[in-house]
Amino acid sequence: MREVAIIGIGQTPVGEHWDKGLRELALEALEAALRDAGVERVDALLVGNMLSGQIEAQEHLGALVADFAGMHGVEAMKVEAACASGAAALRLGYAMVAGGLADRVAVVGVEKMTDASGEQITAALATAADAEYEAVHGLTFTALNALLMRRYMHEHGYRREDFAPFSINAHRNAVHNPYAMLRFPITAEAFASARMIADPITLLDASPVCDGAAAVILCPAEEARAFQERPVRIRASAVATDTVALHDRRDPLWLEAVALSAHRAFQQAGVGPEDIDFFELHDAFTIMAALSLEACGFAPRGRGVALALEGAIFREGQLPIATMGGLKARGHPVGATGLYQIVEAVLQLRGQAGPNQIPHARLGMTQNIGGTGATVITHILEAMD
């Protein structure tokens, strides 16, 4: 098993790209990443995406993007794991390089969500849930998270307003990220009075519908310095699954796949939660952020929200999260998000995060969650000196 490094990153701004389709977005991110790495040819291309079939009537993205990017004949496949598709694609790219099957792998996550009505997107996102026993009952992805949030509030005595720091922090950081979609700060008052989508989740608890693509180039760590002055090593790559349906979980408020995935990642890297300098977690909803912190061991059970209220999650705190805006404010083009998290972590570890820079960032953690916690993919990245 070889060590793997990230030698190039690229991303499109997250937003409503009326003038760009899937292939154009993917190419834009890939070209930027290839240019950043100084690489022209790759051995393989992995495309992370969730909704292309439902929204664009387009599957077969591996071949489609490879061809559009001029990578004729190259090995290419689409990888899908609901909202964790991006990290899933990275995971497989990592495995190819680590296993010696390829020396240069491009991984791109791309998603196009704006070619659909609200009801269509809601129905499409619900395919991450259990079709026969959740979606058929009108449960939406937002509703599932709302069920978690309400139960969590009931068991631990929080109010809806207590979740505000997650969104306030994300927005604050997005202001300084030119690729983020919602680059404006929000206040606690705005959070408290935001429009209800699925009680108690409001517009300001939830990530926006958007388009985007992000890409990385991987190579064996021992070759990295030939391409990149500041390469980043992948210290851990770990996947765990849990029941798709929330009602099948042993304990819905304990994200077991998060715990397993994080634990495996910590073991692979030989580190613990206290060693992590920043955490790009899956804040599709504020409740998901809170539960992720707890299951990873950053906060005791029931104390994820308390950690946020104490300020620990802000850039100045002891565990900064969503340092470039997170899913909430940078945006959540679902199949691409996992790669945005990686790209942002690399920027931090290279010292290129601008006003959002976490001082002395050496070890960063990213976590991408599919569904309500059915697939969890954790990576730990390290700056290579």
Next chain:
Amino acid sequence: MHPARAWRGRRQRYVLEGEICEGCGARLFPPRDICPECQRPARTPYPLSGRGEVYSYTVVYEPPVGYEDQVPYVVALVKLEEGPLVSAMLTDALPEEVYIGMPVEMVTRVLHRQGERGVIAYGYKFRPVLRAAVPQAAQPIPATA
């Protein structure tokens, strides 16, 4: 929904037919065929009583395709008295009437109509218990009908 798919799930949807694990006796719903408790086969059909309480709930204001005519609707996680948790809509209850711990019972309602021409999907929802002494569940349906 294609009629074959609606038809395939009818026993689960009409009767809350789950499974009982041959190994450890756990009642399972939805049916999973492999018991999550002891990993042994669990293929014996078992209709659950439909009695339970609300574990959590929410009100949906932004529906998926096909559910627009029901907005706003309440969905819940219901803890059945046999143990499993099930996802379903709540019916016959205004959002403000619902609370965690509310006793509920299963009823069979329209889940989904496809316009004026498609097949109608019927299935389980839960409502606040109609009266203190609820009717006894119909006798267990024999496995080979």
Next chain:
Amino acid sequence: MLENGHRIMQPARPVGIVGYGAYVPRYRLPGAEISRLWTGGAEPPPIREKAVPGPDEDVVTMSIEAARNALARAGIPPNRLRAVWVGSESHPYAVKPSGTIVAEAIGATPFVQAGDWEFACKAGTEAMQAAVGLVGSGMADYAMAIGMDTAQGRPGDALEYTAGAGGAAFLIGPAAESLAILEGSLSYVTDTPDFWRRAHARYPEHGGRFTGEPAYFHHITEAARRLMEALGTRPEDYAYAVFHQPNVKFPQKVAAMLGFRPEQIRTGLLVDEIGNTYAGSCLIGLTAILDEAQPGDRILAVSFGSGAGSDAFSFVVAEAIQERRGRAPRTRDYIARRVVIDYATYARYRRKIVMDTEG
């Protein structure tokens, strides 16, 4: 069989009602709301309020609950039913019987009859006659007959005040197991076009005052008189009587014409509180009676269906009713469960608003 061609029907073996169950949805539209909308409140409503089905209810779902209540009172395994017959004028499908879905949902499939019945407001009692025949002939031990409706009233029409939703299920079986035993029944049918709906029309038409004397009153009085004559019973022999109830006045008048006192029809007269439940109308009055009747009480039930005809039944309540009637919600439990809605909500729930969404 008696002279003059009077045909009372009595089964080859004694049968009765082994289980019964009602269902009424919880929403109520006050007559005053309808009057407000269409007449500015000038017209006094003929009934206080009517039951309205929720958006996720239809004749199938309502029949399932009534049938489950009937099974609970009967205490028999559902796979011993040989028929599940739903009579209605608002079946959700024109082709695909409501009975098939109800039978599946209650566990009566696959060895069962399940075709639908239609005869306006007497579709349920037609099904009951057939169930009596199926069991009474010895072909089956148990059969379920259901009368249930969510009939629509044309907005602004007089019938909109009364077109309500609800009904009841009756599980017919051997007399020895019955809560009420059948003494005999009689049907009286003619071709009388008092009220009808063409195949693709949305709302029914009616003949105004023609629906009274030649239709409702003629058929009910003929069926009731001939049945009582054949049985040798008189109005004073009955503890209760229930007639089809399209409004409050008609059943009160026909009761008086036949010689019944107001007290005899009071328990079964529900129309002022839930409206005319069409195929369920007479039958749900019967369940309300069974909820309180005592062993030995005699009950007369006479339906009326436009088109037109009446089914008359005479029952005697049995001892078993004491122990079994408490096993399911009573008719009054459903009537007491009410949430008042306004006309806009009613129009939405009844899908009277043109949404023009894709099918």
